[in-house]
Amino acid sequence: MNLAVGVPRGLLFHEYGPIMLELLRQCGARPVLSPVTNREILQAGLELCVDEACLPVKVFFGHVAYLSGKVDALLVPRFVSVEPRAYICPKLMGLPDMIRARVCGAPRLVDPCIDMSSGLSRIASQVAALGQALGVGRGRAAIALVKSIDAAKRGSPEPEPAPSGAIRIGILGHNYALRDPYISLDLVDKIRRLGAAPIQACDYSHRETAGWERERARRGAKRLFWTYGRRLVGAAYRWLETGEVDGIVHLASFGCGPESFVAEVIQHEASKHGDMPLLCIDIDEHSAEAGLTTRLEAFIDTVAMRSGEYARYVPTSGQPVDTR
Amino acid sequence: MRVTFPHLGNLWIPVRAFFSSLGLDVVVPPPTTKRTLSIGAKYTPEGACLPLKATVGNFIEAAELGADTIFMVGGIGPCRLGYYCELQRHALSRAGSNAQLVVVEPPRRDPRGLVQALRTVKRRATLRQVVEAGRLAWAKFGAVDALDQAANMARWRETAPGEVDAAVHRGLALLDAAETCDAVLYAVEQTLHDVACRTEERLGPTMRVGVVGEIYVVMEPAVNMDVCRKLGRLGVQVVQPITFSHWIEEHIVGDIARRMPRSNMLSRARPYLRHFVGGHGVESVGRSVDMARSGLAGVLHVAPMTCMPEIVAQSILPLVSQSEGIPVMSLAVDEHTADVGFDTRLEAFCDLLQARRRQAGEGSCPSVSTGRWSML
Numbered sequence: 001m002n003l004a005v006g007v008p009r010g011l012l013f014h015e016y017g018p019i020m021l022e023l024l025r026q027c028g029a030r031p032v033l034s035p036v037t038n039r040e041i042l043q044a045g046l047e048l049c050v051d052e053a054c055l056p057v058k059v060f061f062g063h064v065a066y067l068s069g070k071v072d073a074l075l076v077p078r079f080v081s082v083e084p085r086a087y088i089c090p091k092l093m094g095l096p097d098m099i100r101a102r103v104c105g106a107p108r109l110v111d112p113c114i115d116m117s118s119g120l121s122r123i124a125s126q127v128a129a130l131g132q133a134l135g136v137g138r139g140r141a142a143i144a145l146v147k148s149i150d151a152a153k154r155g156s157p158e159p160e161p162a163p164s165g166a167i168r169i170g171i172l173g174h175n176y177a178l179r180d181p182y183i184s185l186d187l188v189d190k191i192r193r194l195g196a197a198p199i200q201a202c203d204y205s206h207r208e209t210a211g212w213e214r215e216r217a218r219r220g221a222k223r224l225f226w227t228y229g230r231r232l233v234g235a236a237y238r239w240l241e242t243g244e245v246d247g248i249v250h251l252a253s254f255g256c257g258p259e260s261f262v263a264e265v266i267q268h269e270a271s272k273h274g275d276m277p278l279l280c281i282d283i284d285e286h287s288a289e290a291g292l293t294t295r296l297e298a299f300i301d302t303v304a305m306r307s308g309e310y311a312r313y314v315p316t317s318g319q320p321v322d323t324r
Numbered sequence: 325m326r327v328t329f330p331h332l333g334n335l336w337i338p339v340r341a342f343f344s345s346l347g348l349d350v351v352v353p354p355p356t357t358k359r360t361l362s363i364g365a366k367y368t369p370e371g372a373c374l375p376l377k378a379t380v381g382n383f384i385e386a387a388e389l390g391a392d393t394i395f396m397v398g399g400i401g402p403c404r405l406g407y408y409c410e411l412q413r414h415a416l417s418r419a420g421s422n423a424q425l426v427v428v429e430p431p432r433r434d435p436r437g438l439v440q441a442l443r444t445v446k447r448r449a450t451l452r453q454v455v456e457a458g459r460l461a462w463a464k465f466g467a468v469d470a471l472d473q474a475a476n477m478a479r480w481r482e483t484a485p486g487e488v489d490a491a492v493h494r495g496l497a498l499l500d501a502a503e504t505c506d507a508v509l510y511a512v513e514q515t516l517h518d519v520a521c522r523t524e525e526r527l528g529p530t531m532r533v534g535v536v537g538e539i540y541v542v543m544e545p546a547v548n549m550d551v552c553r554k555l556g557r558l559g560v561q562v563v564q565p566i567t568f569s570h571w572i573e574e575h576i577v578g579d580i581a582r583r584m585p586r587s588n589m590l591s592r593a594r595p596y597l598r599h600f601v602g603g604h605g606v607e608s609v610g611r612s613v614d615m616a617r618s619g620l621a622g623v624l625h626v627a628p629m630t631c632m633p634e635i636v637a638q639s640i641l642p643l644v645s646q647s648e649g650i651p652v653m654s655l656a657v658d659e660h661t662a663d664v665g666f667d668t669r670l671e672a673f674c675d676l677l678q679a680r681r682r683q684a685g686e687g688s689c690p691s692v693s694t695g696r697w698s699m700l
Contacts, residue, residue, distance in 0.1 A: 087402035090602040094636030101643035225401030257632040260371030
């Protein structure tokens with residue numbers, strides 16, 4: 001009988017999901033994935049999580065609640081840092097402990113600590129611990145890890161070419177919000193349905209966005225120490241410099257710590273460049289679809305007018321359009 | 325050149341001593357008030373944490389008094405404190421201030437940071453001068469902490485309301501005036517004696533309550549609604565282990581001298597929290613465990629609203645409370661927090677602690693409720 005290991009479909013699953021699933025298969029376990037976020041999952045999460053946490057964390061708790069009782073163990077990696085000298089978020093660093101403390105009757109947690117800022121020996125010991133938790137030797141765990149990273153790399157789809165002609169809207173946001181249609185209220189598809197071409201920060205490689213962020217640091221700003229912050233600010237900086245997009249939509253979760261600062265940095269950069277429409281949207285569990293639709297329609301209409309003959313009647317305010 | 329820095333409780337005494345003994349002109353920002361917070365909130369993002377709003381308010385108020393050079397600490401994350409400097413620069417430029425921000429990064433990242441930062445304001449500061457100034461400041465750091473601790477321990481049994489605080493207030497003035505390390509020691513001894521004279525024996529056992537949480541909110545009475553004093557007035561001895569000198573030891577001395585033995589909070593926070601989460605998250609959990617094991621009656625956990633490390637701690641504290649058998653109350657503060665709301669909660673908390681102890685005295689094992697934990 002294979003070990004059934006639950007994988008909550010939330011947070012960094014949207015980034016490293018293929019690796020997690022393949023790794024479990026390689027180690028001889030049976031991965032059990034929770035369904036796409038729905039109302040019940042969110043409700044369960046809201047009851048378990050502290051009020052102050054951000055929406056994606058609350059949703060993650062809901063996925064854990066859905067899986068507990070159905071599996072033998074849960075894979076909840078402790079993401080500390082995925083690149084040297086940058087962190088993800090303190091809440092993700094404490095996530096396994098938060099789940100242990102708050103979800104009564106949660107199955108055993110498999111929580112490898114992913115910290116690429118630490119030395120090779122610590123990473124090796126984490127791989128060994130992961131193997132032990134899944135009931136395989138450290139050698140097999142290491143091979144499985146390498147194989148699954150490789151498979152995930154090969155399996156990732158080619159980025160689709162950016163559609164031309166339409167209005168191009170740059171979308172900034174954490175992947176775990178944008179790729180979960182229930183959290184983001186289907187923002188990307190909504191923009192597409194309104195006839196605009198969405199371009200996301202994750203369409204660029206890490207290296208590219210990091211390079212643009214470093215470019216900004218070279219002009220006297222301090223470098224960010226949050227991986228996602230670097231990515232978003234890098235993409236925004238690029239768009240502002242080159243004018244590759246006609247407008248930027250920034251989606252943040254209410255209560256997201258890094259994002260409260262990153263949003264301010266992006267707004268500051270945009271106000272320096274002066275001519276880029278920027279829409280900031282904060283979401284939480286009370287966000288309603290109709291409100292988002294109205295704002296997006298108005299924003300895209302305004303951006304369209306600016307690119308036409310009315311351009312000089314629709315200046316940017318220099319201040320972001322704040323919809324909170 | 326007029327130098328200023330952010331407020332944090334009585335931090336202004338040692339920091340002023342440090343800069344003054346280097347021969348710099350120091351502007352101490354006006355004490356943090358509601359006005360400070362509303363100025364700060366105007367120029368910072370709404371979702372930012374309270375310390376950012378308060379410090380920006382301090383800077384702008386100090387600039388109004390003529391300060392033109394601001395000293396601030398940096399950091400390397402994951403706590404937002406490390407990126408404060410950048411947002412403070414934006415806020416200052418939006419407020420139309422020309423003040424220059426000098427950021428001191430952690431010594432491991434930037435070994436000569438402090439000396440270089442000082443040289444930007446005083447070209448000929450020799451290492452010797454800096455060391456001398458540092459010695460005096462260090463003595464004052466320890467002294468300020470000692471007085472705070474003494475007040476927290478003594479307030480519950482003062483002879484008349486406000487006596488202990490008056491004595492400490494006089495002591496702080498003496499400390500501020502002291503110009504040598506000996507004078508600092510003398511001022512501390514004098515004040516501790518003064519405090520001891522203003523207390524009387526109380527009947528019955530002491531009820532001790534610990535205060536843990538994010539350092540800024542724990543240490544700054546203007547934003548934590550003066551919880552330590554309020555608890556003291558409610559007849560509780562306050563144990564507040566989070567202090568400046570401890571912070572400096574951990575983050576500056578410990579950062580240079582890696583091998584120095586340190587209080588290992590992480591080992592105490594295990595198994596509840598097994599990894600560092602930035603800020604004071606591990607401390608909050610570890611100290612609460614410590615407090616439960618050393619027989620305190622309860623723990624008050626205070627944190628700024630949306631503080632990431634403290635949200636992790638707050639999630640875990642109910643489990644600590646249940647397993648270690650100590651009541652824990654978490655309170656979040658932001659610029660809208662009101663005094664009276666705090667009064668009510670603290671009174672209720674202390675009443676429950678009293679009742680719990682009476683129950684324990686009668687032999688029944690009191691339980692800790694962990695239903696919906698209170699949060700403002």
